[in-house]
Amino acid sequence: MGGIFAVLFVILLLFGVAVLNMFVPLGLWIAAQAAGVKVRVFGDLVAMRLRRVPQRAVVEPQIAATKAGLDLDLGDLEAHLLAGGRVDRVVEALISADKAQIPLTFERAAAIDLAGRDVLEAVGMSITPKVIETPKIAAVAKNGIQLIVTARVTVRANIERLVGGAGEETVIARVGQGIITTIGSSETHSAVQENPESISKRVLEAGLATGTAFEILSIDIADIDVGENVGAKLQRDRAEAQLKIARAKAEERRAEAQAREQEMKAIVEMKNADLVEAEAEVPRAIAAAFEAGTLGVEEYYRIRNLMADTEMRQAIASGADESGERREYGRFSG
Numbered sequence: 001m002g003g004i005f006a007v008l009f010v011i012l013l014l015f016g017v018a019v020l021n022m023f024v025p026l027g028l029w030i031a032a033q034a035a036g037v038k039v040r041v042f043g044d045l046v047a048m049r050l051r052r053v054p055q056r057a058v059v060e061p062q063i064a065a066t067k068a069g070l071d072l073d074l075g076d077l078e079a080h081l082l083a084g085g086r087v088d089r090v091v092e093a094l095i096s097a098d099k100a101q102i103p104l105t106f107e108r109a110a111a112i113d114l115a116g117r118d119v120l121e122a123v124g125m126s127i128t129p130k131v132i133e134t135p136k137i138a139a140v141a142k143n144g145i146q147l148i149v150t151a152r153v154t155v156r157a158n159i160e161r162l163v164g165g166a167g168e169e170t171v172i173a174r175v176g177q178g179i180i181t182t183i184g185s186s187e188t189h190s191a192v193q194e195n196p197e198s199i200s201k202r203v204l205e206a207g208l209a210t211g212t213a214f215e216i217l218s219i220d221i222a223d224i225d226v227g228e229n230v231g232a233k234l235q236r237d238r239a240e241a242q243l244k245i246a247r248a249k250a251e252e253r254r255a256e257a258q259a260r261e262q263e264m265k266a267i268v269e270m271k272n273a274d275l276v277e278a279e280a281e282v283p284r285a286i287a288a289a290f291e292a293g294t295l296g297v298e299e300y301y302r303i304r305n306l307m308a309d310t311e312m313r314q315a316i317a318s319g320a321d322e323s324g325e326r327r328e329y330g331r332f333s334g
Helices: 003-021 026-036 039-049 055-067 075-084 085-100 106-114 119-126 167-183 189-194 197-205 230-292 296-318
Strands: 130-133 138-142 143-157 214-231
Touching: 003 189, 026 039, 026 055, 026 075, 039 055, 075 085, 075 106, 075 296, 085 119, 085 138, 085 296, 106 119, 130 167, 138 296, 143 167, 143 189, 143 197, 167 189, 167 197, 167 214, 189 214, 197 214, 214 230, 230 296
Parallel strands: none
Antiparallel strands: 130 143, 138 143, 143 214
């Protein structure tokens, strides 16, 4: 019976250890105790398990912070993890800031992390400045020549302004604006090429870091290339536009002239039709005058001679004789 109870005791002990290991990772607890981290079995580890908090994600950063000489609260780390923060990055940033003697509290680091910024990278930029290279920026001097500039901006993160401060895109945009303004106010493009540091000086004087999460240390012009002659291009485009307008107006006048010509032709044809119709009535009127006795033979021949003289004058006026044609115009005699 004693052997049976011993076996049952061993089985129950193993079962209890297995159940306890489900709630308490013994290896993690032993490592915490060895590092001097006060972690309670039931008050901390079991409670985290019941709250479904990854125990290693909280305890291991606490061990690293304690070994680095930082005094952090385990409950603060757990609360930050539950809020969606990255505990490991925050603790690494606090350790780096402490070694570099940069004042950074856990509350500030947690706020920066929850704001969506990489707090460890920000601390690294506070220790070692970062160089941001701008894209190619095109600007035109007063003489119409385009310059294409590339600049390198050396910035250092400002821990106090990381929450609510503008990012790198704003810095690049402001630097680009300053470069365009400086080149645009220059009389010639060659003056900018001869003195590129004038761009850096004027841009820095504009206070571009205001409202951003960075401190601008320097702006260096990396490259200046000459682009196209924008002034000449604009003049050429303007001349082409004026030429198109002139052609359109000429076409409009030609269309109006054609319309007037067609209108005059229609009027002439209408008058000719009326004249032909009137000439067709002449023989009838003469015949009626003969019958009525109001027109004599001598008067008739006088009218025919007058008509022949008229036709001859019209033929001469139209140039019929210049073409070599000869016409005989006779007179009727009574």
